[in-house]
Amino acid sequence: MTRYFKATVLENTALNKHFRLLTIDAGRSTLNAQCIPAPGQFYMLHSNSTYDPLLKRPFSIFKHEDNSLKFLYRIRGKGTICLSNLRDGDIIEVIGPLGNSYPEPEGDFIAIAGGVGIASLLPLLDICKNTGYLFYGARSKDELVMLSEAGALSKEVFVATDDGSEGRKGVITELLKSFLNNLKSEISNFKLPIYACGPKPMLKELSEIAHASGMKCYVSLEEHMACGVGACLGCVVKTVSGYRRVCKEGPVFDIKDIVWE
Amino acid sequence: MTRYFKATVLENTALNKHFRLLTIDAGRSTLNAQCIPAPGQFYMLHSNSTYDPLLKRPFSIFKHEDNSLKFLYRIRGKGTICLSNLRDGDIIEVIGPLGNSYPEPEGDFIAIAGGVGIASLLPLLDICKNTGYLFYGARSKDELVMLSEAGALSKEVFVATDDGSEGRKGVITELLKSFLNNLKSEISNFKLPIYACGPKPMLKELSEIAHASGMKCYVSLEEHMACGVGACLGCVVKTVSGYRRVCKEGPVFDIKDIVWE
Amino acid sequence: MGITPNSELQTPNLSVDIAGLRLKNPVMTASGTFGYGEEYSEFMDLNRLGAIIAKGLSATPRQGNPTPRIVETPAGMLNAIGLQNIGVKVFIKEKLPFLRKFDIPVIANFFGDSIDEYVQAAVELSGADGVHALEMNISCPNKHAGWIVFGTDPKIMEQVVTAVRKETKLPLIVKLSPNVTDIGIMARVAENCGADAVSLINTITGMVVDVKRRRPVLANNTGGLSGPAVRPIAVRMVWEVFKAVKIPIIGMGGITTAGDALEFLIAGARAVAVGTANFINPTATIDIIDGIERFLADEGILDINEIIGSLRT
Amino acid sequence: MGITPNSELQTPNLSVDIAGLRLKNPVMTASGTFGYGEEYSEFMDLNRLGAIIAKGLSATPRQGNPTPRIVETPAGMLNAIGLQNIGVKVFIKEKLPFLRKFDIPVIANFFGDSIDEYVQAAVELSGADGVHALEMNISCPNKHAGWIVFGTDPKIMEQVVTAVRKETKLPLIVKLSPNVTDIGIMARVAENCGADAVSLINTITGMVVDVKRRRPVLANNTGGLSGPAVRPIAVRMVWEVFKAVKIPIIGMGGITTAGDALEFLIAGARAVAVGTANFINPTATIDIIDGIERFLADEGILDINEIIGSLRT
Numbered sequence A, B: 001m002t003r004y005f006k007a008t009v010l011e012n013t014a015l016n017k018h019f020r021l022l023t024i025d026a027g028r029s030t031l032n033a034q035c036i037p038a039p040g041q042f043y044m045l046h047s048n049s050t051y052d053p054l055l056k057r058p059f060s061i062f063k064h065e066d067n068s069l070k071f072l073y074r075i076r077g078k079g080t081i082c083l084s085n086l087r088d089g090d091i092i093e094v095i096g097p098l099g100n101s102y103p104e105p106e107g108d109f110i111a112i113a114g115g116v117g118i119a120s121l122l123p124l125l126d127i128c129k130n131t132g133y134l135f136y137g138a139r140s141k142d143e144l145v146m147l148s149e150a151g152a153l154s155k156e157v158f159v160a161t162d163d164g165s166e167g168r169k170g171v172i173t174e175l176l177k178s179f180l181n182n183l184k185s186e187i188s189n190f191k192l193p194i195y196a197c198g199p200k201p202m203l204k205e206l207s208e209i210a211h212a213s214g215m216k217c218y219v220s221l222e223e224h225m226a227c228g229v230g231a232c233l234g235c236v237v238k239t240v241s242g243y244r245r246v247c248k249e250g251p252v253f254d255i256k257d258i259v260w261e
Numbered sequence C, D: 001m002g003i004t005p006n007s008e009l010q011t012p013n014l015s016v017d018i019a020g021l022r023l024k025n026p027v028m029t030a031s032g033t034f035g036y037g038e039e040y041s042e043f044m045d046l047n048r049l050g051a052i053i054a055k056g057l058s059a060t061p062r063q064g065n066p067t068p069r070i071v072e073t074p075a076g077m078l079n080a081i082g083l084q085n086i087g088v089k090v091f092i093k094e095k096l097p098f099l100r101k102f103d104i105p106v107i108a109n110f111f112g113d114s115i116d117e118y119v120q121a122a123v124e125l126s127g128a129d130g131v132h133a134l135e136m137n138i139s140c141p142n143k144h145a146g147w148i149v150f151g152t153d154p155k156i157m158e159q160v161v162t163a164v165r166k167e168t169k170l171p172l173i174v175k176l177s178p179n180v181t182d183i184g185i186m187a188r189v190a191e192n193c194g195a196d197a198v199s200l201i202n203t204i205t206g207m208v209v210d211v212k213r214r215r216p217v218l219a220n221n222t223g224g225l226s227g228p229a230v231r232p233i234a235v236r237m238v239w240e241v242f243k244a245v246k247i248p249i250i251g252m253g254g255i256t257t258a259g260d261a262l263e264f265l266i267a268g269a270r271a272v273a274v275g276t277a278n279f280i281n282p283t284a285t286i287d288i289i290d291g292i293e294r295f296l297a298d299e300g301i302l303d304i305n306e307i308i309g310s311l312r313t
């Protein structure tokens, strides 16, 4: 019953050049009642037994089933390159599940994912099947990973890509805005909670949309992390009530509490 | 035509708990005339793309055939653990062949290997088939790797293990001593060149044997190395004419030139 | 029957005395890397630790630096937390009750940006139930001396350590900065001012540049380097300090394994603290305690004190 | 036709001026890590380098330290070569003829254990055909001043740099020790004594203990830490020196990739030197030169001098 354990890699599938899906076997004992991950929670993963890279890296829970945990990740730098080299049977070190989770929506909701942000939102779409309007933006068609899977769990799907190779050309927040405008002209007091995970510019834009529309908005934030458990104070974000730890009080925050810098 | 190249791992076979045999494909262009390894030469290998471990590690050429190079290694610390994790298709960085080589024996010779020192001597036994008396010592039976292979290339084989699990119990230099004593009593001016690779205590002992018997003795030395190419002066050994670089003037030295510390 | 007492006899003694504290074993947590103990309590029995050194405190709360506050470097990390903390009063009220539940010494780490602030924090902590010793972080800039870091100028350091020493009866540990030419001299200053022990090293100042943006990665420009990368420097400094002073040394800097901890003990540290390694392995401290015990048993050493300062050069 | 001149125009300028030397590009080899050039000449065209800084020389040959002389550390290494070298005279006779064949500046690194020895080495090197500049390694102990390291005491440093400056007309680079409290002050001393440039960092003193044998791993007890582990410290020091002096800076310490080199240039170094990385990758210098060129092209920067010291804090 500990949140620190070693796990065995079951699969580490390349989805395309940039994305991979990692499946690990956490073992029976580690996934007991206290340790079942909720949507929005994350794990710290270390794939390497040497000191470079040194720190574990945070990844959102993408799926879990019995003893297995799945993570969807984008290859970025040292840490994710090492992760991408893992093969079946390799052992990795894991801390988690960590952080808070998305408050469960009471009815329909909007999920807005920028790029790999989909990893954090998919479990939410999954437990609230067919009640979420999914807005999913990415650089281009091939970076819209897990689109059909996420789409199948959603009530409706809206897609935008920077290069227009799939869906609307442009940023996903534009699509959300026109969606909201259309609805508002139909339903006078239209309000749905928004759940968001993606790059900072998207979140900043959202904070304005949420403010203007008076809609609740929960965002999952990313910060550089060392410990993941609240000890180092490395991962803080500025909020209206001072610095808060993304790994402990977050990663999910009410967007109106965030002070954007 | 460079001695610095990337190679593909073809095989990395576990021989037992401690030893592995690594086969790499050096590619056609790197193994041209200037770059064919001679017995006693070595390569610097790096199996890891991060900075820990940082330095390449030296390994004697064990075998080569067309484009492939083989190394026999013992798992010791960080570097060899990383090496042991390599799998088919992995890429490693290589510098070599480096250093000098064993001067070719003109007739019969004695080869004396302590532990993984066999890796350095086997190619010598190979090019001088059935002219070498092999003395091979190890901690125990299962650490006598490649014994039958080496034996098949030798005129005669003498084995000792620390625990007596195979051959004579004790150190291999004792066996050599009684062999020499026996021969001396038969042939008055008996002299064969000795070729040796193994731990320092064995080499020190040998230096006395060689001195006492007046026999030529070539030893392959080990020192911590950084560059492997003669630039850092990290790998020197004290000789009668001052410090000499094991990676450049060595690894093979005439034992009478070595000043033991 | 005959075997039990025998093997009990051979369980090596791990306990050490530092500055009037008796520790079960020489392994502590380094300040700022273990919060106030709570965060890691689910991963281990805190009672197994030699001591807890808590996150640095100031007389009044600090909000710390903007982000990014950390960046990874080869085998290390830079941090510029900016000493964010809840302040001495909140610590005493909200965190000490939890720590009092454990049967291990709690060492409060504190700092200030003026001598007055140092003294104020020390006085308040000295009066608190459950604080067993003080560790003074002198790697802070002095606002009254052109922001020169207290711990890099022997004279300024002397003033602040003397001032604090006068106001507390608790064991006083001075935590030395490695950003100096001669750390032996600084240790001697601490000793002469009445410190009961010194601890070292604090982090080494470093910088990482984001080349695309032509900016330091850290919002604070520079940060403190910690982790395995600094270990050889830290071991060397512990050895220098061991030769320079008689008071005990708490060694730290990159300790990740029992072998690392032993390097410090052999070089002269009477105890060690584990910092960055906690982030990588939440049970690092326990693994290190177990590893030290195993090492002593394997080597047939009955008392850890036998290896402290045993380096043969 | 129209494209060629255009794209030629856009090949960024990599050349920089340091202390009266014009370098094709800002990438040199760090002293002691590249021998006298020969060892690495089979791996690259030496003419592509910005300059070669050769292995440190003393007036008379030195045999150096016993072994082990090197030990690996996390993302770094310690070395205690003990400045083994063939001496200035043999260098001039046997190594310079090879180096003269190349069309790049040769910078001779030298040292001594007394001021006289420094001066003697500098004078002999200054008279040699094919030595274009001198780099003075002041991280050596002074036998006339209780073996205090020249480069850690501003007064002793002033004496030795002044003495050497008087005796040579060649561009003089003073190589700073990082084992000091304030490297900016040391750089200012060098500047005031007439140095044409400073280079930094030399290695940071460290120690690794063999816990089984209770001995330092290195025969010399301590050694100098280099490699990626020290890079954040080196970048910070270059930035501090950039703020402290006007003379150009040659930055080094853990540079392994073009990105690393750019960190130093942006922090204020006008050139860089690659040390330990040569051991890992014999073509590191060339890869770094190519990488810097690519970076400038990608960023649309026409002249490398635009990014030198461009750090925005």
Ligand SMILES: Cc1cc2nc3c(=O)[nH]c(=O)nc-3n(C[C@H](O)[C@H](O)[C@H](O)COP(=O)(O)OP(=O)(O)OC[C@H]3O[C@@H](n4cnc5c(N)ncnc54)[C@H](O)[C@@H]3O)c2cc1C
Pocket: A042, A053, A055, A056, A057, A058, A059, A060, A061, A071, A072, A073, A074, A075, A076, A077, A078, A079, A080, A081, A116, A119, A120, A221, A222, A223, A224, A225, A251, C071, C072
């Ligand atoms: C709560 C949380 C959940 C996340 N979930 C996912 C996920 O499901 N899938 C996924 O692909 N990515 C996710 N990320 C981002 C992921 O952690 C980074 O992509 C990863 O750390 C990059 O490491 P690297 O070594 O490859 O990159 P580098 O850029 O080389 O990393 C250098 C340093 O910066 C840190 N860093 C770099 N980018 C980020 C980032 N965006 N967030 C936090 N730290 C960063 C690294 O942890 C490391 O310490 C999540 C981040 C957080 C905070």
Ligand SMILES: Cc1cc2nc3c(=O)[nH]c(=O)nc-3n(C[C@H](O)[C@H](O)[C@H](O)COP(=O)(O)OP(=O)(O)OC[C@H]3O[C@@H](n4cnc5c(N)ncnc54)[C@H](O)[C@@H]3O)c2cc1C
Pocket: B042, B053, B055, B056, B057, B058, B059, B060, B061, B071, B072, B073, B074, B075, B076, B077, B078, B079, B080, B081, B116, B119, B120, B221, B222, B223, B224, B225, B251, D071, D072
């Ligand atoms: C010329 C030469 C040829 C060699 N050939 C072989 C061979 O064919 N097969 C084989 O198994 N081993 C061989 N060795 C020894 C091999 O290089 C070491 O076992 C290896 O470097 C250990 O690295 P590690 O990281 O696993 O061990 P660690 O002990 O963790 O290494 C720490 C550091 O010490 C150095 N080191 C440790 N042991 C040795 C050693 N014995 N010699 C040199 N450096 C050492 C490492 O290179 C590294 O820098 C040879 C050594 C030399 C010098």
Ligand SMILES: Cc1cc2nc3c(=O)[nH]c(=O)nc-3n(C[C@H](O)[C@H](O)[C@H](O)COP(=O)(O)O)c2cc1C
Pocket: A232, A233, A234, C030, C031, C032, C033, C055, C056, C057, C079, C081, C083, C109, C137, C175, C201, C202, C203, C225, C226, C227, C228, C230, C252, C253, C254, C255, C273, C274, C275, C276, C277
């Ligand atoms: C995130 C972080 C926060 C730290 N906070 C403090 C602190 O508040 N007070 C202090 O004296 N040292 C602080 N330190 C320094 C550590 O206590 C320790 O001296 C240093 O990190 C070296 O040890 P390590 O390499 O094991 O981490 C901090 C270190 C880190 C990494």
Ligand SMILES: Cc1cc2nc3c(=O)[nH]c(=O)nc-3n(C[C@H](O)[C@H](O)[C@H](O)COP(=O)(O)O)c2cc1C
Pocket: B232, B233, B234, D030, D031, D032, D033, D055, D056, D057, D079, D081, D083, D109, D137, D175, D201, D202, D203, D225, D226, D227, D228, D230, D252, D253, D254, D255, D273, D274, D275, D276, D277
């Ligand atoms: C093996 C070795 C030998 C060195 N010899 C010298 C020397 O002779 N003179 C000198 O000034 N610096 C010497 N140095 C220091 C380097 O020139 C350089 O300042 C230092 O290694 C930091 O750079 P790096 O991290 O890129 O190696 C040596 C460094 C190493 C690793």
Ligand code: FES
Pocket: A224, A225, A226, A227, A228, A229, A230, A231, A232, A233, A234, A235, A236, A245, A246, A247, A248
């Ligand atoms: S990552 Fe350490 S407090 Fe959040």
Ligand code: FES
Pocket: B224, B225, B226, B227, B228, B229, B230, B231, B232, B233, B234, B235, B236, B245, B246, B247, B248
């Ligand atoms: S390893 Fe560098 S000189 Fe031999």
